[in-house]
Amino acid sequence: MSGRHLDEASYRGLLGGTIEAGEARRVAEHLEAGCEACETWLESREPDLLDGATDLALSRVSPPGSAGNDLEYGRIRRRVGAGATSRWAPALAAAAVLAVAGAAVLVARVDRRPGSDTWDGVKGALGAPVPARLRFSVVRAGPGGPEVERGATGAVVPSDASLLFRVEAGGPTALALLRLGADGTEVVWRGRAAAAGALDVEVGGRPAAFPLRGLAGLQRFALLAAPDLGPERIEEARRLLAGARAGAAPGPMVGLDLVEVTVR
Amino acid sequence: VALALAGDGRAHREIYDRYRPAAHRVARGFAEFDEDDLEDVVQETFVRVYQNLGRLKEPARLAAWVLTIARNRALTRLARRRARQEVAEDLANERAARGEEATEMADPEADLELAVVRRIIDGLPDGPEKETVRLFYVEGNLSAREIADRLGVGKSAITMRLERFRTRVKRRLLAEVARLRGEESTARSKARSKAR
Numbered sequence: 001m002s003g004r005h006l007d008e009a010s011y012r013g014l015l016g017g018t019i020e021a022g023e024a025r026r027v028a029e030h031l032e033a034g035c036e037a038c039e040t041w042l043e044s045r046e047p048d049l050l051d052g053a054t055d056l057a058l059s060r061v062s063p064p065g066s067a068g069n070d071l072e073y074g075r076i077r078r079r080v081g082a083g084a085t086s087r088w089a090p091a092l093a094a095a096a097v098l099a100v101a102g103a104a105v106l107v108a109r110v111d112r113r114p115g116s117d118t119w120d121g122v123k124g125a126l127g128a129p130v131p132a133r134l135r136f137s138v139v140r141a142g143p144g145g146p147e148v149e150r151g152a153t154g155a156v157v158p159s160d161a162s163l164l165f166r167v168e169a170g171g172p173t174a175l176a177l178l179r180l181g182a183d184g185t186e187v188v189w190r191g192r193a194a195a196a197g198a199l200d201v202e203v204g205g206r207p208a209a210f211p212l213r214g215l216a217g218l219q220r221f222a223l224l225a226a227p228d229l230g231p232e233r234i235e236e237a238r239r240l241l242a243g244a245r246a247g248a249a250p251g252p253m254v255g256l257d258l259v260e261v262t263v264r
Numbered sequence: 265v266a267l268a269l270a271g272d273g274r275a276h277r278e279i280y281d282r283y284r285p286a287a288h289r290v291a292r293g294f295a296e297f298d299e300d301d302l303e304d305v306v307q308e309t310f311v312r313v314y315q316n317l318g319r320l321k322e323p324a325r326l327a328a329w330v331l332t333i334a335r336n337r338a339l340t341r342l343a344r345r346r347a348r349q350e351v352a353e354d355l356a357n358e359r360a361a362r363g364e365e366a367t368e369m370a371d372p373e374a375d376l377e378l379a380v381v382r383r384i385i386d387g388l389p390d391g392p393e394k395e396t397v398r399l400f401y402v403e404g405n406l407s408a409r410e411i412a413d414r415l416g417v418g419k420s421a422i423t424m425r426l427e428r429f430r431t432r433v434k435r436r437l438l439a440e441v442a443r444l445r446g447e448e449s450t451a452r453s454k455a456r457s458k459a460r
Contacts, residue, residue: 006438014442025446031439042438043431047335050441052328054434055290055335057377061385062404065285065292072303073280076310183273214271 004030006038015050074184078235081186131170132193132225134177134257136163139209153259159216162209163261165201167223169193173255174229177201178238179210180220185242187234193225215263225255265323268314280310283327287334293400293426294338295408295419296345302407305341309334380436384429392417396425 010027013019019027031038042050059065136151139162151163167175177189188210189201200207212219224237237254267275284306291297291305312333320329385402388394392415399411406414412422 011438014438014445017445019442019445021446024442028439028442028446031435031442035435039431039435042434043427047332047339049325049328049332050434050438051335052325052330052332053377054430054437055286055331056327057374057381057437058401058430058433059286059289059331060374060378061381062289062401065289065404068280068284068306072284072307073277076280076307076314077276079307079311080314181273183271183276214269 005035006031006041015048077184077186078238081184081188130173130225130227130255132173132175132223132255132257133168134221134223134259135166135168136221136259137166138162138261139164151259151261153261156262156264157212159212159214159263162211163221164207164209165189165221166198167191167193167201168198169196169225171196173225173227176224176229176234176237178222178224178234178241180222180241181215182217183215185238187238188221190229190234212261212263218260218262220258220260223255223257225257229254265317265320265326269318276314279313279326279330283330284310286327286331289404290331290334291338292407292409293423293430294342295412295422296342297338297407297409301341305334305337308337308341312337376440377437380440381433384433384436388429393425393429396422397429400426 004026006027010019010023014024014027138149138151138155138157140147140149140158140160148164157163165177167177169175171193172195173193175189175191175193176187177191179186179188189203191199191201193199201210202208220241222237222241224234226233233254237256265275265279268279287309288302288306291302294301297305309330313330320326381401385394385397388397395415396411399406399414400408408422408426409419412419415422
């Protein structure tokens with residue numbers, strides 16, 4: 001510390017606890033006496049933990065500030081969800097098991113809307129329907145490697161399991177997978193089917209499993225399919241699904257399939 | 265924090281409910297911001313909080329960390345507005361605030377902090393700065409922008425007054441940290457001598 005004013009080394013020493021006792025006392029005296037040069041130096045710094053502590057101290061002299069609300073919180077959660085793909089875990093081993101197990105593993109019962117034997121999730125007069133189905137398998141770590149079971153909607157699954165999803169699309173379409181739980185709704189995956197057929201949910205070009213760790217209770221996963229599935233459309237569907245009774249459709253021209261599990 | 269990290273939605277919500285008022289107040293201290301700006305700063309703050317929660321090394325510092333992020337978001341927004349250009353990302357500063365660099369900042373007691381702040385406010389000479397501080401922090405019902413309207417002065421003048429006052433508080437809190445550091449080190453030395 002030159003000329004007793006604050007500098008980077010003394011500042012970091014103070015915050016990090018590496019400053020020598022005598023020096024700390026000298027700094028304390030200097031700052032308590034008031035020093036415009038040190039204030040200017042502090043003001044010029046980018047905000048750090050001392051700023052947070054200062055704002056916290058200042059908040060204590062003030063009446064409670066403006067409380068939050070559900071709408072704002074919902075927006076924050078959606079923004080976090082939209083950017084969050086890190087929850088997905090690589091599932092290469094599980095995918096290999098699936099490949100060996102073949103189609104039998106993937107025959108998951110899909111929860112269709114009541115009164116509908118065949119898929120008719122796409123409504124409205126415009127365009128051709130793009131049917132889509134969501135299938136899943138439950139992956140758990142076993143002594144000899146990943147163990148994969150056919151996923152059945154309505155099943156109870158342990159929280160240390162992951163879900164491996166497969167989408168079957170009836171034609172080219174954009175896709176989105178939403179999770180709906182008691183803690184809110186989030187978009188967990190977005191993708192595109194280039195042609196009719198099945199595709200595994202992948203993140204970063206690799207099959208990925210969705211870990212259930214940290215989740216509890218009923219978890220619904222909704223697959224949306226539409227040629228044009230922009231953020232607004234997803235948001236509209238998300239809102240409808242979040243408040244919807246079972247079987248509600250997300251709107252015209254959006255294909256929907258739902259599966260649900262209870263995490264325990 | 266542990267529950268939030270485990271994905272507990274209620275814990276996420278509690279973090280928002282608990283710290284949203286203070287984060288909003290940080291943003292309200294910038295008279296250049298309108299209501300939309302305030303909302304954006306709050307939202308950006310909590311998006312960052314949730315995205316980076318796993319990197320917070322000291323959960324006890326959650327409150328200060330959230331408010332550091334709020335200030336960073338507010339300043340970044342302000343800098344963009346003023347300069348009409350992108351500013352450098354402030355992740356490095358938030359990383360420091362997460363405790364990756366300054367891991368053991370001595371904490372003055374909350375009561376002590378409160379006393380420090382009150383002493384500084386009481387010690388301000390009567391005048392525009394004291395009036396601005398009183399309206400913003402003590403009464404606490406008006407935003408900096410509203411104070412500018414009420415006092416009939418420019419928005420930037422109000423922001424500057426509040427920032428000047430805040431820096432004074434910051435200096436005094438740092439002095440307390442330094443004092444605690446001196447006492448801690450002395451106590452450790454005495455304990456070592458006694459042990460020998």
